[in-house]
Amino acid sequence: MKDRKKREEYATLTAALADGEIQDDALRAEVELLISTDPYIRAEYIVQKSVKSAVKQKCTYHSCGSELKKCILEEIKSFCSKNRSDIENLLYRCRTGVVGRLFRRKLNAIKRVFN
């Protein structure tokens, strides 16, 4: 059972070997040795390598079209300006509106008390 678990761990490492992701030289040598001596590990390695290569070769990379890019950026810009005007409107209302006047009156009253 323990051997089987260990074997499965090595089988998983064949993925890392196919991806050039084993940094430890000793471990890499150990996995490479197993690939040349153990048919089970060799088959696992072949599967990892052949699937990786098939996917890499056959799946074309699709770039985001310039229209979509433009559309996204325009939406962000419009979101930007909408939010800016909301905040500016709020500040304007605070400066000129009833709430703003009441707030300023209260603030002046507090200032007078402390002066």
Added chain:
Amino acid sequence: MTIKYDGDLYADFEREAVPHMDALYNFALRMTGDSDEASDLVQDTYMRAFRFFDKFEKGTNCKAWLFRIMKNTYINNYRKKTKEPERYDYEEVENYYENVKPSSTEDAHLEKEIFDNLLDDQIATAISSLPEDFRTVVILADIEGYTYEEIADFIDCPVGTVRSRLHRARKMLYAKLYDYAGSKGYV
């Protein structure tokens, strides 16, 4: 009081996030399998990213941050369409894989030729039929070409999980491609 959505923030966003749009679109397309849905997903991701861009820590990996937002957006908006959670009979696939995996180096050469005959569409269909977690690692590693560490950062999990998912995903993919090849008479 500072205005949150100012020109500087937009300029920073354009410099940091916009260069990754192609990579995100390609990932979205492979995840959804549909160009319109992919466009919507990229658009939702970028809008969400911009709204929370003040939370992004400058100097950290912006692409990983965007991928995480896309993954969450995908889960929240797109996976909702499927009412039932994905079910996958791993045992059945593993058993099938054990029966069809190469038994010798000669077989392996033969199978390489078989895989070479498969079309992009057939491989894309096989990838899109994988469970989501496995599909994600295959796309990121084999199509986008990211390292295990980058993928671990993107999907927020340990490097060991990336390795084991990738190992398992390729085995599932092998079984599916072998099946396709069989139905086309290549095997």
